Amino acid sequence: MKNFKIAWRNLWRKPWRTIITSGSIFFGVIFTALMTSMQYGSYDSMIDNVVKFYSGYMQIFTEKYYENKTINNTFKLNDSILEIVRTTPEITQYTSRLEYFTLASSEELTRGAMVIGIEPESENRVTNLKKWVNEGHYLNKGDKGVLVAIDLAKYLHIGIGDSLVLYGQGFHGVMAAGIYPVKGILKFPSPELNKQFIYMDLTTAQTFFSAPDRLSSFVLMVEDHYHLTAAMNQLRKKIKAPFTVMSWDELQPELVSMIEADKAGGVFMKAILYMIITFGIFGTILMMISERKRELGVMIAIGMQRHKLGIILFIETLLMGLLGALSGLLASIPLVYYFFKNPIPLTGDAAKTMIEMGIEPYMYFSMHPKVFYTQAIIVFIITMVIALFPIYKAFTLKLISALRA
Amino acid sequence: MNVIEIKDLVKIYNSSEVQVKAVNGITVNFEEGEFTAVVGPSGSGKTTFLNMLGGLDRPTSGSVRIGGTEVWDLSSRKLIDFRMNNIGFVFQSYNLIPVLTAGENVEFIMHLQGRPKKERTERTKEMLEAMGIGDRIKSRPAKLSGGQQQRVAVARALASKPEFILADEPTANLDSHSTSELLELMSKMNKKYNTTFIFATHDQRVMDKARRIITIEDGKILSDEKFKR
Ligand SMILES: Nc1ncnc2c1ncn2[C@@H]1O[C@H](COP(=O)(O)OP(=O)(O)OP(=O)(O)O)[C@@H](O)[C@H]1O
Ligand SMILES: [Mg+2]
Numbered sequence: 001m002k003n004f005k006i007a008w009r010n011l012w013r014k015p016w017r018t019i020i021t022s023g024s025i026f027f028g029v030i031f032t033a034l035m036t037s038m039q040y041g042s043y044d045s046m047i048d049n050v051v052k053f054y055s056g057y058m059q060i061f062t063e064k065y066y067e068n069k070t071i072n073n074t075f076k077l078n079d080s081i082l083e084i085v086r087t088t089p090e091i092t093q094y095t096s097r098l099e100y101f102t103l104a105s106s107e108e109l110t111r112g113a114m115v116i117g118i119e120p121e122s123e124n125r126v127t128n129l130k131k132w133v134n135e136g137h138y139l140n141k142g143d144k145g146v147l148v149a150i151d152l153a154k155y156l157h158i159g160i161g162d163s164l165v166l167y168g169q170g171f172h173g174v175m176a177a178g179i180y181p182v183k184g185i186l187k188f189p190s191p192e193l194n195k196q197f198i199y200m201d202l203t204t205a206q207t208f209f210s211a212p213d214r215l216s217s218f219v220l221m222v223e224d225h226y227h228l229t230a231a232m233n234q235l236r237k238k239i240k241a242p243f244t245v246m247s248w249d250e251l252q253p254e255l256v257s258m259i260e261a262d263k264a265g266g267v268f269m270k271a272i273l274y275m276i277i278t279f280g281i282f283g284t285i286l287m288m289i290s291e292r293k294r295e296l297g298v299m300i301a302i303g304m305q306r307h308k309l310g311i312i313l314f315i316e317t318l319l320m321g322l323l324g325a326l327s328g329l330l331a332s333i334p335l336v337y338y339f340f341k342n343p344i345p346l347t348g349d350a351a352k353t354m355i356e357m358g359i360e361p362y363m364y365f366s367m368h369p370k371v372f373y374t375q376a377i378i379v380f381i382i383t384m385v386i387a388l389f390p391i392y393k394a395f396t397l398k399l400i401s402a403l404r405a
Numbered sequence: 406m407n408v409i410e411i412k413d414l415v416k417i418y419n420s421s422e423v424q425v426k427a428v429n430g431i432t433v434n435f436e437e438g439e440f441t442a443v444v445g446p447s448g449s450g451k452t453t454f455l456n457m458l459g460g461l462d463r464p465t466s467g468s469v470r471i472g473g474t475e476v477w478d479l480s481s482r483k484l485i486d487f488r489m490n491n492i493g494f495v496f497q498s499y500n501l502i503p504v505l506t507a508g509e510n511v512e513f514i515m516h517l518q519g520r521p522k523k524e525r526t527e528r529t530k531e532m533l534e535a536m537g538i539g540d541r542i543k544s545r546p547a548k549l550s551g552g553q554q555q556r557v558a559v560a561r562a563l564a565s566k567p568e569f570i571l572a573d574e575p576t577a578n579l580d581s582h583s584t585s586e587l588l589e590l591m592s593k594m595n596k597k598y599n600t601t602f603i604f605a606t607h608d609q610r611v612m613d614k615a616r617r618i619i620t621i622e623d624g625k626i627l628s629d630e631k632f633k634r
Contacts, residue, residue, distance in 0.1 A: 002516055009504035294499055301461055301496075303489020303517050303565070305482060400462050403496070 003308070007315035010288075011323075018320060021284045025324025026331070028277045029375045032270050033332035036374065037339070039266050040366035043259050047225050047248065049360070052127055055251045056095075056219035057228055058235065060085075063244045065216060071100045071171050074214040075243070084238045085220060090231035093221035095122035098205045098214060102168030102176065104148075104198060106156040113152060114196045115166065117205025126221050129186075129199065136160040136184030143201045145183030151194040153185050160185065166198070171211035178208050189355050220245075226368070274378060281386050285317055289393050296394070297402025306394045313390030321383025325376050333372065339365040408568050408601055409435040409458065414467035416453050416624075427453040428464070429624035435569065438599045440592060442606050442615035450624040451605035452573055458603070459571045460488045472568055489517055493562025493570035493600075498578045500558035501546040507533060507557045508542035514565045532560035535597070536590055552583025556590060563594060569601035576608050588614050 011018050051057050060081060065073035077096060085091055098117035103110055120139040124130045130138045134150060146164060148156075158164060162182050170176035180200065188194050206212050222231050228247055235245045249256045289296070299309055344363040346354065351361035416428040427450045435441065443451050456462035458469055460476050469476045471491055479487055494500075501510045511529045520528075533539045536556040538549075546554055555575055562570045572591075576584040592614055595602050604611055612618055616634050620627040 006502070006504060013504060295502060298494075298496065298500060299502065300485065301459075301488065302494055302514055302561070303485055305485050308517075400456060403456075403461065 003312050003315055007312050007319060010312075010316050011319055014288075017284060017287075018323075021281055022320055022324035022327070024277055024280045025321060025379055026328040028273055029325055029328025029379060030332045030335065032273060032378075033329070033336060033371055033375050034339070034365075035266065035270065037336045037365045037367070037371045038363060039262065040368055040371055041340070041343070041364035043262075044224065044366055044368075045360070045362070045364040046255065046259070050252060050255055051221075051225070051248045054127060055248050056126055057222050057225065058220040058232065058245055058247050059251060060218040060220065060235075060239060060243055060245045061216060062242050064242065066244060066246070069100075069216070071169065071209055071211060071214075071216075074098060074171070074211055074216045076213045077215055077218060081218065081239070081243065084235065085218075088231055088234045090222045090227045090234075091220050092223055093122065093126050095119050095126045095219050096202055096215045097123075097217050097219060098202060098209065098211065099216050100168070100209060102166050104152065104156065105165040105167070106158045106162070109156050111152065111155055112196070113166075113198050115198050115200060115205060115208070117200055117202040117208075119202050126219055132186045132188050133184045134187035136182070138184060139199065139201055141201065142203060143183065144180060144204055145200075146180045147184040147186050147199040148182055149194045149197040150185050150187045151191065152196060152198070153182070155195075158182055164198075166208065170209040171214065174210040176209050180204075270378075274382060277379070278382050278386065281317070281321065281383065282389070284320070285386060285390055288316075289313070289390060293397070293402045294405040296397055297399055297405065300397065300399055301403060306397070307391075310391035310394035313394055314387045317387035317390060318383055321379055321386075325379035325383075328379075329372055329376050332375075336365055336371065337367060340367045406437055407434045408437050408439075408472060410468075410470040411458065412468045412470075414454070414457060414469065415465045416450075416457060416462070417465045426624050428457065431467075431621075431624070431626055433619065433626060433629065435601060435603065437601055438595070439569075439601045439603070439617055440595045440615055441602065441617040441619065442604045442612050443619045443621060444606060444612060445621035445627070447607075449621045451621055453624075454621065455571050455573050455603070455605050459492050459494065460484050489514065489565065491568045493559075493565060493567040495555065495558045495562055495570060495572035495575045497574045498551070498554075501554055501561075503546050506543050506545055507538065507549065507553075507560075510546070510557055511561045511564050514561055518565060528564055529560075532564045533557070535563075535594065536560045537586075550583070552579050552587060555579065555583075555587050559587070559591060559594065563598065563600060567600070569603060571603050573605045574607065575604065576606070576611060581610070584608065584610055 062073055062075045085094055096119055100115060102113060102115050104113040118129070120141055120143070124138070133147065139145065139147060148158065148164065153159065160182055164180050164182055166180065167177040186197065186199065206214060222228055232245070232247050239245045296309060300306060343365065346361040346363055354361045411431060411433050414428055414431040415426070418425040418427055431454060443454065445451055453462065457464045463477060474487065476484070476487065502513065505513060508529050511532055512525045515525045515528060530539065530542070533542055536559055538553055538556050541549060541553060546557070549557065576587060579587065588611060591602055594600060604615070606612065614634070615632070617631045619629045
């Protein structure tokens with residue numbers, strides 16, 4: 001307690017120096033917390049968007065289907081898979097899909113398209129498909145009509161109520177053919193999707209492809225990507241060949257590598273910032289020790305053991321670090337919360353790209369606890385390491401030259 | 406009875422090519438209750454001698470025995486504890502821990518010695534009052550005059566109940582009034598507690614009060630005289 005008192009008072013001998021040093025930590029923590037929050041926020045929204053846009057967080061399909069996405073590698077959903085999914089608590093939603101390529105024709109034009117058979121209600125819960133309906137109506141269960149993506153519809157010169165002829169290959173080489181009325185036009189943010197997607201009811205699609213009860217993939221959702229690992233661990237244990245389960249990051253490796261690259265950039269920036277802070281604290285400690293050389297010498301001379309002196313200096317350094325880190329942490333919480341509630345709208349090219357990728361053009365911030373505690377832990381470790389220096393000094397201080405100082 | 410026995414004490418500094426024999430063979434004893442001044446011209450080796458005697462600076466050769474203990478045979482940790490329990494120090498200036506009050510400075514050393522709270526509080530008060538600064542117990546050193554600071558330093562040295570007190574030019578930074586006050590008080594303490602005081606000094610007034618004067622020149626004892634005062 002005595003040590004703590006001396007350390008605390010020493011801290012305020014040169015109040016401005018302590019304030020400036022702690023202040024640099026304070027602003028460093030706020031800045032890195034904001035930066036980390038922004039990074040996490042943007043990853044969260046990217047992942048969320050991509051996942052909710054199409055892939056879902058996880059998909060179950062056959063191993064063969066993953067290698068070769070043909071109609072012949074589809075599967076029948078059995079009770080055991082349903083049971084596994086239902087007993088995994090992290091899983092919040094699921095929906096079935098059957099998808100395959102086919103040709104789409106109007107009176108005079110033909111084009112390749114991707115038919116996606118969906119369960120209208122659960123699909124909407126998972127991917128919010130309904131919100132992309134630009135004209136006409138969304139599908140109902142058992143609907144015989146189809147939803148056509150806008151550019152495809154334009155190319156084929158068809159609109160609501162017109163007939164669309166589909167033909168291609170069905171299950172095991174059976175000829176697939178049918179005429180379907182256009183019930184709605186879909187307008188996605190991505191031109192790529194607008195060119196090729198046709199949605200229809202799952203059973204209608206199964207009939208079209210002569211593949212009753214068959215699915216190409218079973219799409220699963222969790223609350224957010226922080227719950228993914230737990231769910232995946234359970235599913236991996238239980239889902240056996242010929243089936244397999246994959247998470248969004250395995251399904252979309254490009255997005256993962258983009259996030260990883262961005263993260264690495266962030267780490268680099270944070271490392272530089274923390275290095276500046278480290279040198280700041282270190283400089284202060286060096287100055288403090290050289291100024292107090294004589295005083296430290298007197299303390300050892302009159303009978304203070306060097307390790308006790310070291311403890312005082314250690315506490316002093318630690319207090320300075322904690323003061324900055326804790327105050328920075330306290331200040332960053334409301335600040336990050338403000339941006340969490342009020343994401344920053346983006347403009348210009350970046351915004352356009354994001355819209356095209358189906359991501360809302362906002363800079364999002366995350367309130368994940370990790371954002372905060374990592375900064376506190378990093379500063380704590382830095383100060384701990386720096387605080388070893390005064391201990392070293394206490395042990396190596398040359399008594400006579402200190403007393404002559 | 407001898408408190409301190411010093412034999413053939415030598416200190417050689419090897420600074421860039423020149424060898425300085427700061428202390429060059431001193432043999433001398435100190436008895437309990439002495440009030441002794443070590444005098445000599447600047448550079449004669451007074452500080453070096455006192456530092457070796459006080460367990461602060463390791464001699465090149467020779468022996469320092471305090472109360473029967475061969476000081477320079479102790480490990481560095483034991484030596485620090487030995488200083489804490491046996492030697493009181495008063496330096497020329499900046500003796501005190503600036504962040505502690507006068508009272509806390511006096512208490513500090515007893516705290517290191519592990520004395521109980523009650524004893525510490527009482528003794529702190531007693532020592533500061535004996536040194537005539539009982540009213541400044543709550544003042545930080547920066548708020549005290551040079552003379553008052555030295556008095557706190559003496560109070561601190563006495564508080565640890567040492568075998569003897571070493572004071573290297575304790576009055577060098579004081580005006581004549583403060584000097585005579587401090588001397589008066591130290592002489593009073595010397596008589597009251599029978600504590601041995603050893604000074605290094607240039608100050609004629611200190612010499613006038615001393616009952617023994619050891620004169621050093623070129624690291625050797627030139628004369629050793631005792632006076633009845
Ligand atoms: N660390 C050192 N390295 C080299 N020489 C030293 C060192 N300390 C002291 N000396 C030399 O030793 C000699 C004695 O010095 P010391 O400080 O003991 O003298 P002093 O009698 O106390 O002088 P003063 O009256 O000026 O305080 C001097 O010549 C000094 O230059
Ligand atoms: Mg000297």
